[in-house]
Amino acid sequence: MIPIRTAPDVLTRARDCVGPAMRSALDRLTPDLRRMAAYHLGWSDAEGHTMSASGGKGVRQALAILSAEAAWADGSVGVPGAVAIELIHNFSLVHDDVIDEDETRRHRPTVWAVYGIGQAIVAGDALHTLAYQVLFDAERGVEAARCLGDATAAMISGQSADISFETRASVNVDQCMAMCAGKTGALLGCAASIGAVLAGAPDATVGALRDFGMHLGLAFQAVDDLLGIWGDPDRTGKPAGNDLRQCKKTLPVVAALASGADEGIELRELLRGGQLDDAGVDHAVALVEACGARTWTAERAKSHLDTALGALNRVRMNPLAHRELADLAAFVLERES
C-alpha cells in the first residue's frame, strides 16, 4: 500500500518537481528581467547572488501537480500548468505591490522598491506572457491556456474591483465576496484543475477540482483577511491591524459595516476620516470584533472549506490524490490561522 504523504511532504515534493521547470522558463527572459524575477521569487538577492530560497509555500504548484494525479496521470503531467500558474500568481504579486505601494513582501523589499516602478511593471508583464508561452509548448497546452486565460481575466477583474473599493463609500458583502472569488478564487480554481486539464480528464472531474480550488481560495482569503487584522506581525511580516490602518474594505470590515450594530456605525465614521493612527487602529479592531465580524468571517472560512471538500466527492478520482488535496487544504488554512 502506498502511504499517504503529509501535506509538508506534498509541498516539498511539488517544489522539487516544479523548480527545475520554473528555472528553465525563467531562462527565456533577458538577464535584466530574469534577475528581477529571481529576486522576487527569493532565489537571489538584489545583486543577483544566489540565496537559499525562501519564496512562498508553493500551494498553487502543489495543487496543479495533485490535480494531474487526481486524474490518474503522473504528477509530472501537471508541471507546465504548475509553472504557468506560479508565473501568473507572481506577476500579479509584483504588480499588486506597485499598486498598493507596499515596500516589503516576505520581509524583503518588493521588486519596485529595489528596481523602480517602471522595471517592476515590465517584469510583471514578462512573467504574464511567459506563463502562456510555457503552456503553448505542452501537450493539451491550449486547453490549459484557455483555462488560465479565463482565470487570469477573473483575477484581474477582482484586482480592479479591489482598487475601486478603496474609494467607494459603501461595499456590500456580496460585492466583497465576488471580488474575492475573482482575485483569489479563480486562480486557485485553475491551479487545482489545470493538471487534470493537461491529463485530458473529463469535464466533470475538471469542474469538481476547479470548485474545490475556488472555495479553498475563498476560505484562504477569509483567513488572510482575519490575519490582516489579528495576525501576529512576526508571522505576517506586516504591522498589526495593517489592513485597518490602510482602511482596506476586507471581508471582516465589510461584514462589520453591514452588521447593523451600533459599533458598525461608529466604525463607518472612524474609517471615513481616512488613514488611522495607532490608537485609531486599536479602536477600529475592537469595533470590528464587537460587531461579531471576526467570528462571522471565521465561520465563512470554515464553510468554504466544507464546500471545497464536498466538491472533491462529486466525482471518482484517484483516492490518494483526493486525500492529499483534502489534507493540503486543511494544512494550508491551519497554518494560516
Added chain:
Amino acid sequence: MIPIRTAPDVLTRARDCVGPAMRSALDRLTPDLRRMAAYHLGWSDAEGHTMSASGGKGVRQALAILSAEAAWADGSVGVPGAVAIELIHNFSLVHDDVIDEDETRRHRPTVWAVYGIGQAIVAGDALHTLAYQVLFDAERGVEAARCLGDATAAMISGQSADISFETRASVNVDQCMAMCAGKTGALLGCAASIGAVLAGAPDATVGALRDFGMHLGLAFQAVDDLLGIWGDPDRTGKPAGNDLRQCKKTLPVVAALASGADEGIELRELLRGGQLDDAGVDHAVALVEACGARTWTAERAKSHLDTALGALNRVRMNPLAHRELADLAAFVLERES
C-alpha cells in the same frame, strides 16, 4: 481587374472590418475595465460617453488583415489576429504611459492620469490577457498565439532595455537597435504575419511577412525618434525636442554620442547634467544635428524600408496584397516624417 486600394482606403477598410470584433472582445471585460479601455482607445470620454473615435491610425490591424490576404485568404481570416495585436499594442501603451509618467497621449489625458496608476496597471493587464483569449477562440489560434507570445516577450524585453538605458552611462548603436527591434519591430513583425499564420500559410511566407513588418517597425521607430526631436509639436502633440528634454537615449542621440565628433562629446557633457531647460534643449538639438546624426538616422529609416520591401519579394504572395503592403509602408513613413 480589381483596382488597388490607396493606403488610406486600406486603413479605413481595416478599421471597419476589425472594429466590431474589437468591441465584442472588450465586452468580455467588467464595466470598469471596459470603460478604461474604451477611453484609452478614444471611443469614449472619461465618463463613458461615446465619442467620434479618433484613436490611432490602426496600422497594425491593417497589416494583420493584409497578411491574411497576402496568403490568398479572405481578409476576415486575419481579424482575430488584428484584434489580438491591437490589444497587446494598447496594453503596452497604457503601461508605457505609467512608466514614463506621460500625462497626455493623442492630446488627451492618459489612462493613469484619469483613473489612477493602480487601475491603469490593471487595465493594461486585462488587455494583455484578453489578447490571448481572443486567439484561443479562432481556428489556428494556437499557432497565432504562439507567434504573439514570442513577439510580446520581445516587446517587453525591449521596454525593459529602454528603461535601463535612462540610467546607463553609455549605450551603443547596436544596443539601441536591438532595443528598437524588440520594442517596436517584434510586434509589427507579428502584425504583418499573423493573418498569414491564421490562414495556414507556409513558413516561408510567414517569415517573409514577419521580416517585412520587423524592418518596417525599425524604419518607423527611426522616424519616430526623428520626430521626437524635430517633429512639429502641433502634429506630435508633444513639445519640440521633448525626447532630449527627458534625456532619452533615442537612435539620433546614441548615434551622435557614438559619432566621435567634438559636438558628440559636448552633447554627452550636456546630457550628463540631467533634465534640460529650453535653451539646453535647443543647444542639444543643434549638437545632435551637427554630428550628422539626423541625416544618419533618416538614412537608417530609408534602408530599413528598403529591406522591408525586399522581404516581400522573397516569396510568391497575392500581388494585390503585396502592392498594398508596400504602399501602406510608404504611406505610414511618409505621414510620420
